[in-house]
Amino acid sequence: MFNIFSKKNKEKNAFKNETRPYQTKSVSDQTLSNDLHKNISIIKESFADTADLVCKTINWNGKSGFLLYLETLVDNELIENHIIKPIKQAQEQPIMEVITALDLKESMKLPDVVQALTSGFCAFLLPKSSKVTLIKVSKQNNRPPEEPFNEQVIRGAHIGFIEDLNTNINIIRNQVQNPKLKVEYITLGKTVSTKVAIMYFDDLANKELITKVKERLQSISADIIQIPGYIQEYIEDRTYSPFPQTLNTERPDRLIANLMDGRVGIMMNGTPTCLIAPSTLISFFQSPDDYNGRVMIGSFYRFIRVFSFFVTIGLPALYIAVVSFHYESVPVELLFAIKSSLEPIPVPPLLEAIFMAVTLELIREATIRLPNPVAQTIGVVGGLVIGNAVVDANLVSNMMIIVIAITAISSFIMPSTEMSTTIRLLSFPLMLAAALFGLIGIVIGFLIIVIHLCKLESFGSPYFAPFGPLRWKELKDTIIRFPTWMLNSRPKDAQAVYRTTQAENPREWDEKNE
Amino acid sequence: MKKMNNKGILTWWASFAILVQVQIGIGILSLPRDVHNIAEGDGWISVLLAGLTIQLFVTVIWLLATRFNSQTLYEFAPKLVGKYLGRLINLAYSVYFLSMVFLTTLLFTDILKRWVLFKTPHLVIYVLVIGVAYYLAKDNIKVIARFYTFTAIFVILLIFILVPALVSFDIRFVLPVGQAGMNNIVKGIEEVTNSMLGFELLLVLFPFIDERYRRYSIVLAANGFVTILYTLIVFITITVFSPAEIKLIPEPVLYMLKSFQFDLVERIDLLFMSVWFVSIVTTLVMYLYVASFGITTILKRKSHAQVVAWCALLIITVLFIAEKDIYGIDNYVQALSNSSYLFIFVLPLILLSLSFIRKERGK
Known part of the structure; x- marks a missing residue:
């Protein structure tokens, strides 16, 4: 019986330990020989005779060397200027002194050569030598760092991350200019390798937190880690929770602010999205705009966002509960209005609500995929025509349209797309609870959500902080935003080593202040 | 992840929030009437005196618990009275805590059925209430404490709901002070004490409180807060309803709220019940947790999560069989x-004197 278990275990570990022929590490670990043509054929074989592997003969010092590169990865101009030109003019110097490219190395190992070729190097092979000179000539084609569409702000930097990791780190480094900003690379993915960068302020971010993040990242053993969504699911504490446990952002300013709190940023090559760990619920409500606007205005909008959180989750449920259970709790005038709009509707309020909410999701989903001009048409058709016709046809009451419309708008107020979808999803079970048990059902629903939030932890930090556990001092930057000079300590949930961010009284000129 | 040893993790606010919310329970809804029946207009004095009496009980428990600084009742009872008798005491306490869960759910379901969910079967309400409590109680004290610190805000909200009562306020109903006589006022204390139970959980929760704080101050503050809140509620209710009226209504607090009208919400009592639900759940969770904690210790299990499930099932079964009429x-x-x-006075006192006689002390 125990044999069965161990066998199963073996199978489980098989993927982690063995290298399949298609994976990156499958290149045989052999040293190159002195035979030039054999070397070339081995390299070509490792590349499965791909068509874009170019092999060019170049004469140097009377010997005919070979230049190997993947033409789709390299910049032709760089090869011409830094390799071919100097070689042609060269006398009897060693090859390493001739070539004028910056990134230059030598190797005798086949895997190194193959690895270099795949990352934009070109290899120069000479007869009767097992040493291969590797020269970096990779081509960069980046889009400019524009403001991300999904996280736009009114005031503040209009710059966003792009798909290239180096550019992203460059943006951060340019703004921070601090030697303590530490970047660590991990290469993930056994077949499609992706470079992942872990960023944090050394000596500020908690050591335990960093080890935890690295440990979780390094334990990932999979063929492909293409998008941050993968990483997120591999490293987050609870997958079966509707709440996102790492903050996704494409904004450098947001990342820097979080790094300054002592959190850890995880970026990867190929996507502009950056993950921030640990995150709390409230960080999904904060937007750089809050700090750029005036204190009262920032507070007002923060409050509106928290309020809209409850509206999105609870308003349809509350409406259902009131019209089907507690109609005596609304004033008579309002009751008449509701009654007259509900009178001709043949279906129960729950079905009405679900019908409208699903329609709304349909419109949203349809407009995402379509090109802009068509999307607007869909918006008009969906919003106006369906909305009007549905009421005319007596399928859904006027009141319900109002309720669902308000719910939809308030769900889009969230600065984070993930949280916005989460809360819209949560409104469905609450509608059901309201239809079954009225107000008590809503209370039970909210209780379960709050209990769940209390149970959630993101990298060892309570997710629901600073509400549960309640930390009075940290409520300064939650439902309302206090003036910047009063936010003088880092949130405890970021686990930073040093908590203070500014002097006791940063406004020293203001003597009346204290 | 689920370590049993979470001792010393509760902060001042967390322990305060837990104690207050466990003490505020189902009793308050009918308390004004119950105490009015005995002490009439002087009911609020009874509540104040009951607070003092409870402070005495709590002090006994506190003295006992501080002697065994880092041990719960379940750990030190066997040391004091011997292995078997100790286990018996532990079992008795666990059963007592479970029966508190039973009674609270029974009473709450009764009120829910009369006020909100008229047609819903008893069993469904039991499952809902106990189910929510189970979902929280199966986790460790850290998570539970997080929940309590958050829901403490609702207790403050409860006070605000009572503000509109000040409009229909008639001070003559409590005058002359002392009308019922000392005898009746003292008798009223007994009635009030029942509604303020919950502090006895300190026997188990005490070692979980962080030692850096003055732990007696927490106990004092929590009990003081509850006493003042109860006195306020009883005082307001007695002054709103005439002595003849209050005899007729079983839940004066709810009737009082029902009579208030606002422009947008006509039934404040429904809102109150919703917030009240949270208070009931907080009472249930702590009792359920502590009871299952005891059973876990007796059975020498590692994790209490399963025991909570069995306890919840047991309570639902007993509730299902129990009589449900008045x-x-x-x-x-x-x-x-x-x-x-x-459980709140006699046993702690015996244990305390035993610990003095046998000079038994925790490290």
């Missing part, structure tokens, strides 16, 4: 309130 419920209330003195 007389039946009254019997349970009487039985439990009589036996509660054993």
